[in-house]
Amino acid sequence: MGTRNLGGSRSAAPIFSLDNPVPLMGGNNKRTRPSRESLQPEAEDTAQNIKSQLPNSNKNEWPECSQDDDDQDEELLLVKKAAAGLVQKRRKVAIKTQVKAIDGLCSKYLGKIDDMERTMSKIAGSNTTKVSRKFTGLGKKLQAKSKELETAQSAYQRVGVTTGQ
Numbered sequence: 001m002g003t004r005n006l007g008g009s010r011s012a013a014p015i016f017s018l019d020n021p022v023p024l025m026g027g028n029n030k031r032t033r034p035s036r037e038s039l040q041p042e043a044e045d046t047a048q049n050i051k052s053q054l055p056n057s058n059k060n061e062w063p064e065c066s067q068d069d070d071d072q073d074e075e076l077l078l079v080k081k082a083a084a085g086l087v088q089k090r091r092k093v094a095i096k097t098q099v100k101a102i103d104g105l106c107s108k109y110l111g112k113i114d115d116m117e118r119t120m121s122k123i124a125g126s127n128t129t130k131v132s133r134k135f136t137g138l139g140k141k142l143q144a145k146s147k148e149l150e151t152a153q154s155a156y157q158r159v160g161v162t163t164g165q
Helices: 036-053 067-122 127-158
Strands: none
Touching: 067 127
């Protein structure tokens, strides 16, 4: 295409090729698209070639679709529906698993809070503040997990299944 300029600076003159009338170096390097008018005769020739190669067909008409094509379309539609149903089931299972996991964590934290309450009622004096801090931390974790649970349950209900609570 072009020659390498070893002199240190690039040549300012654009280099043209016969295949590509757009300058390859310097200036605007965007390629131009052929116009629709220039492609129209080629497209018509291609269409005519295809029509002429079809057996027993009128040169001005395309052949009708056969019944097999309709059957294939119906089969494809059934496959798509089945795939969509599978995706929906997977979503429901994933959300159900998430809800169960979050629900289990909430139960776990509630159990820990109950233990802390019992422990706090038994302990008196200086240890009360330490237990109180743990209780507050667990309370915050429980609030965060309960918000996650509500979010997961609302997502679960959006896909059409209710939780067993």
